[in-house]
Amino acid sequence: MLVRKIYAYSGVCLAINAVVLAQGCVVTGHPAGEAQWGRSDSSASLEQVIEQPGPVEVETIAAASWQVPLEGMLNLDHPKARAAGLTSSEQPIEIYFHALRHPTRGLFIVDTGVEHALQVAPERAAVRGFVAKLAKLSTLEVKVDLKTWLARQEQPLSGVFFTHLHLDHVLGLPDVPDTTPLFSGPGEARAHGLLNLFTRPITDRAFEGHAALGEWQFQTDPAGRFAGVLDVLGDGSLWALHVPGHSPGSTAYLARTPRGPVLMVGDASHTAWGWEHEVEPGTFSTDVEQSAGSLSALEGLVKRHPSIDVRLGHQPHGQPIVVATP
Numbered sequence: 001m002l003v004r005k006i007y008a009y010s011g012v013c014l015a016i017n018a019v020v021l022a023q024g025c026v027v028t029g030h031p032a033g034e035a036q037w038g039r040s041d042s043s044a045s046l047e048q049v050i051e052q053p054g055p056v057e058v059e060t061i062a063a064a065s066w067q068v069p070l071e072g073m074l075n076l077d078h079p080k081a082r083a084a085g086l087t088s089s090e091q092p093i094e095i096y097f098h099a100l101r102h103p104t105r106g107l108f109i110v111d112t113g114v115e116h117a118l119q120v121a122p123e124r125a126a127v128r129g130f131v132a133k134l135a136k137l138s139t140l141e142v143k144v145d146l147k148t149w150l151a152r153q154e155q156p157l158s159g160v161f162f163t164h165l166h167l168d169h170v171l172g173l174p175d176v177p178d179t180t181p182l183f184s185g186p187g188e189a190r191a192h193g194l195l196n197l198f199t200r201p202i203t204d205r206a207f208e209g210h211a212a213l214g215e216w217q218f219q220t221d222p223a224g225r226f227a228g229v230l231d232v233l234g235d236g237s238l239w240a241l242h243v244p245g246h247s248p249g250s251t252a253y254l255a256r257t258p259r260g261p262v263l264m265v266g267d268a269s270h271t272a273w274g275w276e277h278e279v280e281p282g283t284f285s286t287d288v289e290q291s292a293g294s295l296s297a298l299e300g301l302v303k304r305h306p307s308i309d310v311r312l313g314h315q316p317h318g319q320p321i322v323v324a325t326p
């Protein structure tokens with residue numbers, strides 16, 4: 001999302017010749033390859049077991065609060081958004097990460113929160129300088145950084161599962177131990193975009209010294225509901241759902257817990273309003289139409305299984321839209 005926040009400032013990018021653009025605009029140059037974990041499966045298999053209690057405990061942590069423009073998080077051209085009279089305005093959001101505790105496989109996190117240095121040594125943080133200023137990072141209020149949170153845990157981190165690689169989801173990566181396995185959706189690291197000219201140095205710094213990124217090897221969902229469905233740990237307790245549109249590799253995760261299924265949608269839906277009204281994200285997305293299809297697939301899953309506890313990308317349920325003051 002932070003990536004898109006500086007969109008208005010990216011005009012200078014246009015002045016750079018096409019060859020440089022083609023070569024320079026991937027998300028990160030960090031090594032990425034096929035993930036060695038995960039077994040491609042069908043949404044039908046998932047839905048057979050989805051309501052059976054499972055072994056994974058999920059804890060959602062609000063690492064920081066921040067403000068971003070509504071038009072990035074919500075397609076204001078959608079008829080429902082127009083009917084509601086929604087207009088461009090700054091919205092309060094949370095930067096979340098989710099802790100997953102599996103009884104035998106260990107501790108995992110979905111996304112990364114924010115790094116320790118952001119508060120104590122901002123000049124050494126992965127995101128700093130020009131981009132930090134443009135993104136108004138000074139308005140970001142850290143609640144708990146990843147290093148501090150990890151130090152309180154009883155077990156080491158066994159892996160990181162990214163919903164996608166926009167900056168506000170990799171900000172905590174510098175605090176992840178270097179050898180921890182990292183995973184994202186397919187095509188995420190090498191996705192092209194003008195804004196990557198600004199953000200790639202930051203993303204590369206966040207990944208520096210870390211293991212190669214494993215990209216989920218999704219295959220077509222035989223049931224046709226998702227772009228791909230993967231049994232992450234091979235025991236049916238944690239599932240990756242390919243939901244492209246916000247970014248090419250956007251991935252949602254569903255964990256089966258003792259109290260029922262928990263769905264972490266990532267930025268397939270940033271806001272409570274967007275989820276409640278089934279309106280897809282806006283200008284922060286690579287492909288708004290595709291993201292509408294992915295949101296619809298997730299909403300459909302929850303309608304078929306209303307016991308699913310949905311964790312949204314950046315807001316708690318019930319959070320109203322802040323209306324712009326004239």
Ligand SMILES: [Zn+2]
Pocket residue numbers: 001002166168169267313314
């Ligand atoms: Zn985000």
